[in-house]
Amino acid sequence: MSGRICGKCGRAVPGDSLFCPFCGSPVQQAPPQTQISAPRRDLAGPLFGGGVLIVLGLSFWLATSGTISWAIWWAYFLCGLGALLILLGINNARSGKDSGPITGGVVILAIGIIAILAWSYSISSWWPLVLIALGLLVIFSAVLGHKITRR
Numbered sequence: 001m002s003g004r005i006c007g008k009c010g011r012a013v014p015g016d017s018l019f020c021p022f023c024g025s026p027v028q029q030a031p032p033q034t035q036i037s038a039p040r041r042d043l044a045g046p047l048f049g050g051g052v053l054i055v056l057g058l059s060f061w062l063a064t065s066g067t068i069s070w071a072i073w074w075a076y077f078l079c080g081l082g083a084l085l086i087l088l089g090i091n092n093a094r095s096g097k098d099s100g101p102i103t104g105g106v107v108i109l110a111i112g113i114i115a116i117l118a119w120s121y122s123i124s125s126w127w128p129l130v131l132i133a134l135g136l137l138v139i140f141s142a143v144l145g146h147k148i149t150r151r
């Protein structure tokens, strides 16, 4: 017994019936889950959008203040963007949605980190290894995302 009451005839409706067994009118489904998770889902978009702007602003600020070179600021932006995508993907996976952003986030984050390292140490011979590393990361993150959704 879930203790729901028919809105039309006022009698108790047993179990999870969609219709009142006494008068036949549809009984409102009021699971507390949807009401609680709805605002959380709406927040994911604005939080991600705001996060992207903040990361972009920080990258520009680092470049304009001379902390990092204008030639590499985009790699810092990619790192922040990748981290945001991973967070978004984990959030999605926890609420039972697509964990695909995790894969994209890991790839973007890896490109950013490797680009910064390659720039810092002036090593251009790394780039073929980048592709191999990215391939492994895609597979790894897919397995990771799968585990999170299955938990």
Ligand SMILES: [Zn+2]
Binding pocket: 006, 007, 008, 009, 010, 011, 020, 021, 022, 023, 024, 025
């Ligand atoms: Zn009824």
